[in-house]
Amino acid sequence: MTSRMSAAERREMVIEAAVAEFAVGGYEGTSTAVIAERVGVSQPYLFRLFPSKRALFLAAAERCFDEIEAALREAAGGLYGEEAVAAMAATYRRVLADRPALLRFQLQIYAAAVGDEDVARLGHRKWARLWRELAQWTGAEPADIMRFVAGGMLVNVLTAFKVPFGMGQALPGSLDEWAKGLRWSDDGTPFDPKGGDV
Incomplete structure (x- = not known):
């Protein structure tokens, strides 16, 4: 006999599905019906987990940022200074290669933030946290952190445009x-x- 999935487990599945679907269609072009179908739940059940499409988009955006931060933290673990920066840079390139949905969804988040205050606030908070964490993990000066972050954004563009x-x-x-x-x-x-x- 298989055990029933908890609401928390279903919620995790819905967030993962939302990341994948919003990565392709963005906020406007993705229906909650498609996300519910991907997970195998009804739309009414999905709305019991997330009160609105916007709440689901924000939860998925938070997950996207958290996954990238976790990968960078793990890469920097036990290292410091330039070694930590180099390890994080290599890891970020690998993350984009292994999980292309994270890049696509990042780009959708940035596009949504231009006209959506809730998404912009979330991005503001997450970028500020990442900046503080990068300083703590590496001991880098603000100018070096800026170069690292700018390099990451450049890698986003190069990957999106398939520049070798x-x-x-x-x-x-x-x-x-x-x-x-x-x-x-x-x-x-x-x-x-x-x-x-x-």
């Missing part, structure tokens, strides 16, 4: 090499003169 950059290579060098080697065909398609389409 090496996991083991220094980012500035690999990007410089890529940009200087890129050419454009007459129809606007990028190609690598050394080896076909990009």
Whole structure:
């Protein structure tokens, strides 16, 4: 006999499904019916767990930020200074490669925050916490934390645009090499003169 799933377990499943669905459709383009169906619950049951679609989006956004923070914290564990920063940078690239929904959902969160005060407040709180945590884990100065965070945002853009950059290579060098080697065909398609389409 299998035990029944608790409301807390169902709630976790709904949040995970919401991250995946909102990552694709964003807030406006994702229905709660699709999320409920993905989990195998009814819409009325979903609304017992989350009073509104907005509450579910905010819970999913919080989960997205928390997962990234947890991965960075684990990467920095036992390290300090530049070693911690390098480990976190490598881990963040891996997270984006292994969990593409987290990148897609981050981008949806940023888009939603432009016109939604609740999402903007959540992002404000989570970014402030991450900044404080980065300082604590690494001992880095504010300018170094800013460079790390800016590098992470650049990696988001590069990943979204499918710009090739090496996991083991220094980012500035690999990007410089890529940009200087890129050419454009007459129809606007990028190609690598050394080896076909990009």
